[in-house]
Amino acid sequence: MQAFTTLTGIAAPLPLPNIDTDKIIPARFLKTIRRTGLGRHLFDTLRYHPDGSERSDFILNQEPWRRAEILIAGPNFGCGSSREHAPWALLDFGIRCIIAPDFADIFFNNCFKNGILPIRLPQETCELLAQDAAMGANARLAVDLERQVIVRPNGEEIRFEVDPFRRHCLLNGLDDIGQTMAHAAAIDAFEARRRAEQPWL
Amino acid sequence: MAESRPRTLFDKIWDSHVVERLPDGTCLLYIDRHLVHEVTSPQAFEGLRLAGRRVRRPEATFAVADHNVPTSDRSAGIAEPESRLQVETLERNVAEFGVRYFPLLDRRQGIVHIVGPEQGISQPGMTIVCGDSHTSTHGALGALAFGIGTSEVEHVLATQTLLQKPAKNMLVRVDGALPFGCTAKDIILAIIGRIGTAGGTGHVIEYSGEAIRSLDMAGRMTVCNMSIEAGARAGLIAPDETTFAYLKGRPFAPSGEAWERALAWWKTLPSDPGAAYDRTVVLDAAEIVPLVTWGTSPEDVVPITGTVPDPEAEPTEARRSAKRRMLDYMGLTPGQRMQDIAIDVVFIGSCTNGRIEDIRAAAAVAQGRKVAPGVRAMVVPGSGLVKAAAEAEGLDRVLIEAGFEWREAGCSMCLGMNPDQLKPGQRCASTSNRNFEGRQGPGGRTHLMSPAMAAAAAVTGRLTDVRELAR
Numbered sequence: 001m002q003a004f005t006t007l008t009g010i011a012a013p014l015p016l017p018n019i020d021t022d023k024i025i026p027a028r029f030l031k032t033i034r035r036t037g038l039g040r041h042l043f044d045t046l047r048y049h050p051d052g053s054e055r056s057d058f059i060l061n062q063e064p065w066r067r068a069e070i071l072i073a074g075p076n077f078g079c080g081s082s083r084e085h086a087p088w089a090l091l092d093f094g095i096r097c098i099i100a101p102d103f104a105d106i107f108f109n110n111c112f113k114n115g116i117l118p119i120r121l122p123q124e125t126c127e128l129l130a131q132d133a134a135m136g137a138n139a140r141l142a143v144d145l146e147r148q149v150i151v152r153p154n155g156e157e158i159r160f161e162v163d164p165f166r167r168h169c170l171l172n173g174l175d176d177i178g179q180t181m182a183h184a185a186a187i188d189a190f191e192a193r194r195r196a197e198q199p200w201l
Numbered sequence: 202m203a204e205s206r207p208r209t210l211f212d213k214i215w216d217s218h219v220v221e222r223l224p225d226g227t228c229l230l231y232i233d234r235h236l237v238h239e240v241t242s243p244q245a246f247e248g249l250r251l252a253g254r255r256v257r258r259p260e261a262t263f264a265v266a267d268h269n270v271p272t273s274d275r276s277a278g279i280a281e282p283e284s285r286l287q288v289e290t291l292e293r294n295v296a297e298f299g300v301r302y303f304p305l306l307d308r309r310q311g312i313v314h315i316v317g318p319e320q321g322i323s324q325p326g327m328t329i330v331c332g333d334s335h336t337s338t339h340g341a342l343g344a345l346a347f348g349i350g351t352s353e354v355e356h357v358l359a360t361q362t363l364l365q366k367p368a369k370n371m372l373v374r375v376d377g378a379l380p381f382g383c384t385a386k387d388i389i390l391a392i393i394g395r396i397g398t399a400g401g402t403g404h405v406i407e408y409s410g411e412a413i414r415s416l417d418m419a420g421r422m423t424v425c426n427m428s429i430e431a432g433a434r435a436g437l438i439a440p441d442e443t444t445f446a447y448l449k450g451r452p453f454a455p456s457g458e459a460w461e462r463a464l465a466w467w468k469t470l471p472s473d474p475g476a477a478y479d480r481t482v483v484l485d486a487a488e489i490v491p492l493v494t495w496g497t498s499p500e501d502v503v504p505i506t507g508t509v510p511d512p513e514a515e516p517t518e519a520r521r522s523a524k525r526r527m528l529d530y531m532g533l534t535p536g537q538r539m540q541d542i543a544i545d546v547v548f549i550g551s552c553t554n555g556r557i558e559d560i561r562a563a564a565a566v567a568q569g570r571k572v573a574p575g576v577r578a579m580v581v582p583g584s585g586l587v588k589a590a591a592e593a594e595g596l597d598r599v600l601i602e603a604g605f606e607w608r609e610a611g612c613s614m615c616l617g618m619n620p621d622q623l624k625p626g627q628r629c630a631s632t633s634n635r636n637f638e639g640r641q642g643p644g645g646r647t648h649l650m651s652p653a654m655a656a657a658a659a660v661t662g663r664l665t666d667v668r669e670l671a672r
Contacts, residue, residue, distance in 0.1 A: 015519060016523060016526075017519065017520070018398060018399075018498050020498075020635075022616075022635070022637040022638070022639060023637065023638060026639050027268075027617060027618045027640070028618060028622075030240050030618065031240075031283035031284055031286075031287055031618065032243075032283070033247070033287060033290050034243075034244065035244050045639050045643065050643065050644070074519070075399065076399040076402070079398055079399065079432065080334065080429075080637060081333070081334045081348075082241065082332055082334040082336075082349060083240075084241065084244075084350035084351040084352060087350075102402060103402075104402065105402060105403060105434050106334060106347075106348055106349065106434075109349075109353070110352065110353075113350060113352035113353070163225065163227070163366070165223060165225045165364070176352070176356055176364055177248075177254070177355065177356050177359050177360060180229065180356065180359075180360045180362060180364065181359070181360065183220065183221055183362075184360075186220050186221050187229075187231070187257075187360060187361065187362060190220045190231055191361075194231075198462070198463075198466065200459040200460075200462070200463050201233050
């Protein structure tokens with residue numbers, strides 16, 4: 001996993017509430033056995049007409065937001081299915097950070113496994129950042145995970161909270177499995193106890 | 202483990218599965234059963250292969266292909282090349298890693314969340330995961346069951362554990378008896394309508410109360426299934442005699458002395474008196490009516506006797522514009538009577554409502570009636586065993602004579618990954634779980650409802666109050 005330390009980039013405002021994972025990546029594009037190449041279908045129905053041409057009114061089809069690395073999203077972003085194809089599609093497009101009032105649990109979790117930082121901030125703060133984002137290339141946001149701050153174009157810093165363990169993994173680009181393998185003895189002991197006490201499990 | 206504090210069902214399952222607690226409160230949680238399907242597992246097995254890892258407990262891992270399998274005759278294999286590749290990849294992976302698999306032509310094949318309980322794989326007190334959000338279904342047996350992403354699928358395959366923080370406890374109590382014409386589907390739609398699609402975020406919902414206790418296992422599974430549509434990580438119903446009677450004798454359930462030991466433990470699982478919940482919501486079952494959705498979020502519920510709501514009544518511009526967009530997508534106008542809405546397609550099936558009880562309910566409405574002209578109505582059993590049971594009862598004949606298609610088991614039009622898709626603009630009365638834009642096919646319009654209500658829509662050609670057909 002690619003580490004996430006600091007990110008300075010263009011932010012795209014996408015304030016619709018309840019953007020579900022079918023909107024992020026429709027099910028018909030999940031027939032892949034790879035993690036890459038899904039960016040082309042990110043937000044497929046919002047981004048393209050049925051004939052495949054781009055919808056010019058969609059933010060990620062406009063300059064400079066085509067190059068956005070940060071999304072300022074609406075409430076309950078990522079609700080719906082557990083498909084990790086959603087963060088894979090975002091990552092493949094180039095999004096590394098999503099800021100929203102709240103996220104659906106599984107999506108939120110999936111982001112951290114892919115080097116994407118999801119940040120929860122109050123609705124009013126998200127609206128301020130969306131205004132910054134609407135200014136485009138002249139208004140880059142800086143996200144500093146080490147210091148847990150977002151720096152607005154006017155220099156104001158906004159503090160955000162992140163789980164210490166997840167922050168540690170993101171900062172260092174750590175793969176969970178490798179870390180859990182270090183607890184193999186504890187898992188062995190747990191299983192041995194269970195086999196004796198609850199063998200049907 | 203401290204026994205002094207009264208604990209919830211969730212607390213008890215959680216506490217008994219913690220392998221290690223990290224300094225920040227993250228827990229290494231042991232996973233008892235892992236269900237695997239073809240869409241969210243290929244990258245996980247590939248990850249194992251690249252790292253030279255094995256599946257830690259193949260005997261606790263069960264695989265089945267369901268999401269993109271065709272529901273027409275499958276004896277000649279899968280025609281669609283990408284779907285075929287995913288299923289073949291799963292078959293290669295289960296063979297290489299020694300995982301138990303229910304093949305496409307095996308009667309036990311079906312939707313993973315129908316198969317788990319049906320086979321007795323899912324049991325009270327277990328932790329169960331699957332790379333699918335509707336894993337919450339298995340909570341109906343009193344198991345802590347939740348959906349995970351593919352990275353976590355790989356993590357469970359390799360370590361039989363997950364890194365998790367405990368969820369908060371929410372209690373949803375449904376008091377009283379459910380009125381005539383209402384089902385488990387109406388209960389869960391009413392709950393989602395009340396708390397919203399983010400109402401359960403960060404929580405595990407435990408369902409209780411007379412209306413829940415009175416449900417059979419199929420109804421309990423319908424309720425727990427859609428916990429995710431309320432934003433909750435999982436749904437739970439305390440195991441009781443209904444649960445034990447359902448499980449006894451199933452192929453992977455414990456038997457003999459193990460059954461007795463398991464049963465004794467299961468009986469200790471229900472929440473202690475006085476256990477604390479972070480949030481409690483109470484509904485009166487008597488106030489529940491047959492519900493349908495009008496919009497593109499499962500929280501957009503309205504009584505079948507009601508009308509399409511007016512976006513201008515919403516408190517904020519963001520909400521008004523979101524609702525306007527929904528109505529535009531759904532091709533509806535404010536004030537329109539729900540019962541005047543004509544439908545093109547009926548889909549009866551899915552992990553929400555693809556069990557034998559659901560097919561019985563649909564057949565009871567279809568009996569002696571005909572599918573309305575111009576309507577395509579399909580019934581997709583949740584598993585090959587559900588299909589066989591329905592055929593043994595003659596339900597297939599009733600449905601086919603009424604003009605329904607009787608198909609093979611799979612997820613089908615719930616998410617339209619296989620050829621069962623809506624065409625742009627088509628309107629569907631569906632027993633599935635999500636009415637998202639494009640969910641059942643690009644441009645398709647979904648109204649969620651119970652199997653009886655969907656069957657009623659099939660025979661009248663419009664959204665219909667099933668209570669009127671029963672009179």
